[in-house]
Amino acid sequence: MSDTLLFFRQLVSRPVEISAIAPSSRYLARAMAKELGPQTGRVVEFGPGTGRLTQGILNAGVAPKDLSVYEMNPDFVSHLKGKFPGIAVHLAPAQTCVDHEKDVGAVVSGLPLLSMPEALRMEIVAAAFKILRPGGIYVQFTYGPRPAMTDAEIDALGLTWKKTAFVALNLPPARVHTFRRKAER
Numbered sequence: 001m002s003d004t005l006l007f008f009r010q011l012v013s014r015p016v017e018i019s020a021i022a023p024s025s026r027y028l029a030r031a032m033a034k035e036l037g038p039q040t041g042r043v044v045e046f047g048p049g050t051g052r053l054t055q056g057i058l059n060a061g062v063a064p065k066d067l068s069v070y071e072m073n074p075d076f077v078s079h080l081k082g083k084f085p086g087i088a089v090h091l092a093p094a095q096t097c098v099d100h101e102k103d104v105g106a107v108v109s110g111l112p113l114l115s116m117p118e119a120l121r122m123e124i125v126a127a128a129f130k131i132l133r134p135g136g137i138y139v140q141f142t143y144g145p146r147p148a149m150t151d152a153e154i155d156a157l158g159l160t161w162k163k164t165a166f167v168a169l170n171l172p173p174a175r176v177h178t179f180r181r182k183a184e185r
């Protein structure tokens with residue numbers, strides 16, 4: 001089944017978990033991975049869906065053996081296992097990464113953070129920073145003008161952020177934000 005057909009079928013059956021009107025474009029995938037490369041070491045992706053951002057991460061030069069993805073939807077997981085045989089695909093919520101990962105150079109998130117309850121959003125981003133090594137980055141896209149967390153949440157987690165891209169060629173247009181620990185700015 002094509003990526004697009006699979007995405008729309010899952011959107012109809014699980015609209016809240018997906019919370020997007022289309023898979024990310026290859027332009028957004030490139031922008032999400034622009035700070036990544038073979039030097040990044042281990043990379044973890046949250047909410048890969050059909051794998052558009054996964055492909056962007058691999059295209060940036062991250063080796064398949066260095067990439068682990070966490071996806072809750074079993075149909076997406078079967079699709080990802082067939083499409084990306086060399087990567088580790090976990091059928092598990094993003095926040096369980098703390099049980100499997102350490103020394104990670106970057107977490108790339110395609111999760112609909114803003115559609116989640118605050119407690120879950122905080123749990124997920126806190127989990128990302130537990131597995132990130134010193135200097136590691138958390139990359140998140142959003143469709144709105146602001147980052148996908150409130151100022152209070154960003155402060156509570158001790159983070160700082162910057163806008164790293166605006167991608168017009170995406171449906172809808174998206175912004176990419178990179179978060180780091182404030183002490184490492």
Ligand SMILES: C[S@@+](CC[C@H](N)C(=O)[O-])C[C@H]1O[C@@H](n2cnc3c(N)ncnc32)[C@H](O)[C@@H]1O
Binds near residue numbers: 046051073092094
């Ligand atoms: C907006 S879609 C993004 C898909 C893909 N990353 C893209 O950009 O085209 C969000 C994805 O996050 C997944 N998801 C939602 N909550 C999750 C969670 N807590 N842990 C892991 N995946 C989750 C959904 O199943 C869906 O595949």
